[in-house]
Amino acid sequence: MAAEVDPAEVQTEQEEDVEVIPLTVEFSGGLEMLFADKKVHAIGLPAKTPDGKASNIAFLVDQVCEHLMEDDRKELFIQDDSVRPGILVLINDADWELEGEEKYEVKKGDKIMFVSTLHGG
Amino acid sequence: MAPSPCALCHTNRALILRPKNHQKLCKPCFINTFEAEIHHIITANKLFHRGERIAIGASGGKDSTVLASVLKTLNERYDYGVELVLLSIDEGIKGYRDDSLETVKRNAQQYNMPLTILGYSELYGWTMDQVVEQVGKKGNCTYCGVFRRQALDRGAAKLGVQHVVTGHNADDVAETVLMNLLRGDLPRLSRTTSIVTSTPSAVANAESGVPNHTNIKRSKPLKYAYEKEIVLYAHHKQLDYFSTECIYSPEAFRGSARALIKNLERVRPSAILDVVKSGEDMARLIPGSDERCGTGGCATNTTEEAGGCGSSQGRSTGGEMADMEKRLQQNDNAADHGLEVEITTMKTPRKKNAPKKATHASTQVPRKAVNQTMGQCTRCGYLSSQNVCKACTLLEGLNKSRPKASIGQVDAEDDETSTSHLSNTMNQVGISGD
Numbered sequence: 106m107a108a109e110v111d112p113a114e115v116q117t118e119q120e121e122d123v124e125v126i127p128l129t130v131e132f133s134g135g136l137e138m139l140f141a142d143k144k145v146h147a148i149g150l151p152a153k154t155p156d157g158k159a160s161n162i163a164f165l166v167d168q169v170c171e172h173l174m175e176d177d178r179k180e181l182f183i184q185d186d187s188v189r190p191g192i193l194v195l196i197n198d199a200d201w202e203l204e205g206e207e208k209y210e211v212k213k214g215d216k217i218m219f220v221s222t223l224h225g226g
Numbered sequence: 227m228a229p230s231p232c233a234l235c236h237t238n239r240a241l242i243l244r245p246k247n248h249q250k251l252c253k254p255c256f257i258n259t260f261e262a263e264i265h266h267i268i269t270a271n272k273l274f275h276r277g278e279r280i281a282i283g284a285s286g287g288k289d290s291t292v293l294a295s296v297l298k299t300l301n302e303r304y305d306y307g308v309e310l311v312l313l314s315i316d317e318g319i320k321g322y323r324d325d326s327l328e329t330v331k332r333n334a335q336q337y338n339m340p341l342t343i344l345g346y347s348e349l350y351g352w353t354m355d356q357v358v359e360q361v362g363k364k365g366n367c368t369y370c371g372v373f374r375r376q377a378l379d380r381g382a383a384k385l386g387v388q389h390v391v392t393g394h395n396a397d398d399v400a401e402t403v404l405m406n407l408l409r410g411d412l413p414r415l416s417r418t419t420s421i422v423t424s425t426p427s428a429v430a431n432a433e434s435g436v437p438n439h440t441n442i443k444r445s446k447p448l449k450y451a452y453e454k455e456i457v458l459y460a461h462h463k464q465l466d467y468f469s470t471e472c473i474y475s476p477e478a479f480r481g482s483a484r485a486l487i488k489n490l491e492r493v494r495p496s497a498i499l500d501v502v503k504s505g506e507d508m509a510r511l512i513p514g515s516d517e518r519c520g521t522g523g524c525a526t527n528t529t530e531e532a533g534g535c536g537s538s539q540g541r542s543t544g545g546e547m548a549d550m551e552k553r554l555q556q557n558d559n560a561a562d563h564g565l566e567v568e569i570t571t572m573k574t575p576r577k578k579n580a581p582k583k584a585t586h587a588s589t590q591v592p593r594k595a596v597n598q599t600m601g602q603c604t605r606c607g608y609l610s611s612q613n614v615c616k617a618c619t620l621l622e623g624l625n626k627s628r629p630k631a632s633i634g635q636v637d638a639e640d641d642e643t644s645t646s647h648l649s650n651t652m653n654q655v656g657i658s659g660d
Contacts, residue, residue: 134288134457135469191488193457199241200458203230203250222288222397222457223484224469 125149126160129216130169135224136192139176146173150211162194163187163207165217182219191223234259241462245452245495253462260459264447265300271421273445274389276307281387283378284312284341286329289393291467292456293448297391298337310337311385315377316345317370318353322473329468336466344381346373350617352624354474360624363474369624370474372616376608379442387442394446397453397487400498403505404483416509419502421449452498454491 130146137144154164166188170179181189187207188194194201195218196209211217230240230250238252244259251259268274282297284290294312301308314330316323327343334341347353350373358366382390402418417423422445448456460467490497602608603615610616 133469135471189488190492191453191484193454195461198253198462199229199239200243202243203240218461220457220461221469222453223488224287224471 124152126152126211126213126215128165128211128214130165130173131216131218132220133218134192134221136182136219136221139174139178139182141175148173159210161208161210162196162201162217165211166207188219189223191221193220193222194218195220242455242458245454245491246499248495256455257459257462260451260455261296261299261303264296264451265304267421267450268300268306268447271445273391273422273447274306274308277309278389279309279311279385279387280389280391281311281313281342281378281382281385282339283390283392284314284330284333285393286314286326286333286468287393288457288460288465288467288469289395289398289448289453291329291333291393291465292460293391293393294333294337294339295463295465296459297447298339310339311387312337312339312341313378313381313385313387313390314341314343315374315381316343316347317374318346318355319473320355322470326468326470329466332466342381342385344377344384346377349373349377349380350621352621357624358474360627366474369620372620376615376617379608382442389443389445391445391447393448395448395451395453395456396498396502397484397491399446399449399505400501401480401483401487403501404486405480406505408479408483412508412512415505416512419505419509421446450499450502 127147127149130148131144132140132146133144140146148169150160150165150168152160154160158164166183170183174182182192183189194206195216196204197216198218201207201209232238232240232252232255233249234251234255238254240250241253242251242256243249244251244256274280280297282290282294284294294310297310300306301310312330312334314327316327330341330343333339345353352360354366354370354373357369361369378390378392382388399419403415406412406414406418422443459465487498487501490501601610601613603610603618604613605618606615608615608617612619614622
């Protein structure tokens, strides 16, 4: 199959590999303290995961922990490889449960918000 | 996933999935429904009456900010005819309360409500920073909880207000129900689950209309509101609130109960209200609860130990014989120490809080019924079932630089619901360890 592939197409695919999706990620409700006390972050997320799948929320969360979090208390954000219960995730203002949760595939310009309900006044 | 339409208006895109019933709502329908439910709770429980002045215990956090916003909206929409004021307590913790008090000040302007800030330093002569310097980080929640409890009442009295509303939500109540369950403290459940708590003197002084700091009514209008919905309401209405964590308190036990509740919610969102409901049902079955006590005034008594969502009271676990035995025991103890104070309205003699007695009683009466009787603190006049109220006892310790004199046994993990009675603590020593 590889022999039949047009070299130009391969080139395109490689370009897609490095393509990034511009997103706005926001942390609030006390979560911002894990992210340098900054609430709104404009980021570019690779369009594909390393194994070639479309980037979804699970991948975003993973990347955010790796590149954006400036606190080593990852457990305040992640529990059992998922967003910790008590943290709301809003995808373009909609509850992520209405959007497929971690499987939601991000689109250009999406606004993803993580709001902690765990902090007091 | 295709966008779902709102279950109510069938027009807008649904943004909210309601935890209690999985209903999918759009933003305007959610806000309307949320407000309508709080209105229903207020009217069904007759929480307010026309002409009443009500102080909102305001911390600048999500719950009290949403409470202030919703109450203002409802008061205008349904013409409750109540006057709302904000009351904030400044514990004196630098880097924690400072910022949230700034938020409350902005809220006061946004909602056009007068704001009173009352500090621990002016009330007690100690800020929490100073207390922690004295007693260390461990156990400081005990002081904070006891002081805060009285502070809200004192602040209300100062404002001439007889009713304080707090932002306790369904998650908070469920959490406290679980904590009491896990501690084996069922008698406390009925207070934990009550939407209104009041004091005997509130009943007695109702006609005179003169508030003192012992007759303040407390209520929790957000008792059935999910924390999730409170946060979403604040988000969608773009309310100005402040999130922070107390720099001193790890609150390990409450934290574990909280985590458990949140984990349950993820698997079964209705669990939170179910736990609240279970707490209410269990409270009814407990001897000495509101239902059983009727007008005896033994269950709705709010002592200074009672926090916003719970307190120790009426540990009646052994029936009448145990009650009698306990009373006799108390008489004996009282006689032994020669500190008897007669309060004519009381059925049983006062208990005392001499530490000596604590060891004495804990060996002899490991777990017996206690009928609390209410009197006033001989030092500050605050409602108390003890000779000297908890705050005065703690203060005495602080002022003598012997901070751990009498609080060694008090469970410190429960600052919101405050701490147990010293006399109850004797009985709890084996149970409440954290």
